[in-house]
Amino acid sequence: PDLNAYIRGLPKAELHLHIEGTLEPELIFELAARNHMAIPYSSVEALRAAYAFTDLQSFLDLYYAGASVLITEQDFYDMTMAYLRRARADGVLHAEIMFDPQTHTGRGVAIETVFAGIARALREVRAATGISSYLLMSFLRHLSEQEAFDTLAAALPLREQYNDVWIGIGLDSAELGNPPDKFARIFARCKELEFRLVAHAGEEGPAAYVSDALDVLHVERIDHGVRSEDDPALMQRLIRDQVPLTVCPLSNLKLCVVDALEQHNLARLLRQGAMVTINSDDPAYFGGYVGQNYLATAQALGLSKQELGTLARNSLESCFLPADQKQVLL
Numbered sequence: 001p002d003l004n005a006y007i008r009g010l011p012k013a014e015l016h017l018h019i020e021g022t023l024e025p026e027l028i029f030e031l032a033a034r035n036h037m038a039i040p041y042s043s044v045e046a047l048r049a050a051y052a053f054t055d056l057q058s059f060l061d062l063y064y065a066g067a068s069v070l071i072t073e074q075d076f077y078d079m080t081m082a083y084l085r086r087a088r089a090d091g092v093l094h095a096e097i098m099f100d101p102q103t104h105t106g107r108g109v110a111i112e113t114v115f116a117g118i119a120r121a122l123r124e125v126r127a128a129t130g131i132s133s134y135l136l137m138s139f140l141r142h143l144s145e146q147e148a149f150d151t152l153a154a155a156l157p158l159r160e161q162y163n164d165v166w167i168g169i170g171l172d173s174a175e176l177g178n179p180p181d182k183f184a185r186i187f188a189r190c191k192e193l194e195f196r197l198v199a200h201a202g203e204e205g206p207a208a209y210v211s212d213a214l215d216v217l218h219v220e221r222i223d224h225g226v227r228s229e230d231d232p233a234l235m236q237r238l239i240r241d242q243v244p245l246t247v248c249p250l251s252n253l254k255l256c257v258v259d260a261l262e263q264h265n266l267a268r269l270l271r272q273g274a275m276v277t278i279n280s281d282d283p284a285y286f287g288g289y290v291g292q293n294y295l296a297t298a299q300a301l302g303l304s305k306q307e308l309g310t311l312a313r314n315s316l317e318s319c320f321l322p323a324d325q326k327q328v329l330l
């Protein structure tokens with residue numbers, strides 16, 4: 001309880017969070033009812049019991065199915081508000097939130113609806129509480145380069161309207177077999193457009209995907225990156241350049257990236273001097289929001305309060321806020 005309060009009190013940012021991954025089973029059932037949709041599970045408990053994953057793909061199948069209850073602007077708003085309430089309770093002062101428009105446009109939901117509902121919640125919470133947030137529009141790597149370009153083209157007319165929130169681009173979904181170079185041209189275009197760039201790499205995929213995310217996609221942060229340790233030269237580079245790694249311990253446990261939290265390399269990465277942060281990824285599916293990720297990791301790896309403080313401070317240092325706003329939080 002004491003460590004819990006300490007963690008909650010640390011000023012922190014959450015930098016690796018998929019908003020669709022915050023849809024709790026209760027809200028899935030509520031939205032399905034509201035939208036007159038059937039769910040192939042008899043109860044909230046039966047749905048939650050299905051969250052027994054063996055790898056990334058086994059999770060993605062349920063995650064995309066769960067997101068199919070999101071239809072209206074209000075649905076996206078309600079989901080986002082529920083996350084921001086949880087984040088606030090965990091002492092999050094700033095959140096950089098990924099969303100997957102292709103998951104919704106592929107079902108006939110307009111991209112305008114997705115932007116409008118999420119942004120309305122972010123703006124309301126910013127005005128009411130001072131908690132700031134940014135959006136990272138993520139491309140699904142199991143889809144084609146052309147589909148990513150089509151998504152960017154659909155979103156760009158909205159850029160001006162959402163320039164207070166939409167600041168960056170991400171890359172997620174099935175990593176193996178969908179290497180960074182598949183998205184070299186779309187990321188080059190997004191860089192020209194002066195978006196901030198991140199990509200998932202080294203979650204299930206090899207360390208070479210991390211190197212390529214840096215060298216080919218020119219990203220500023222690596223989402224996950226835990227497999228970077230397989231390449232000592234890459235590790236030296238990540239430490240030298242202080243490339244932020246947005247690590248998600250409970251996600252890695254649930255997706256069998258590690259067999260036990262005690263075997264997670266987060267503490268080793270941190271103690272080597274890497275710019276490590278702790279995040280929740282898809283908290284509704286992985287059993288804990290960001291505070292729980294700090295707590296479970298601290299207990300499994302014996303992190304000191306000072307190390308927890310470093311991790312929280314790293315999250316603020318690694319965020320995309322302008323330097324003056326960052327300074328206020330640090």
Ligand code: ADE
Binds near residue numbers: 174200203251281
């Ligand atoms: N989409 C949502 N969560 C993800 C993860 N952990 N890896 C890849 N794609 C994702």
Ligand code: ZN
Binds near residue numbers: 018172223
């Ligand atoms: Zn992720």
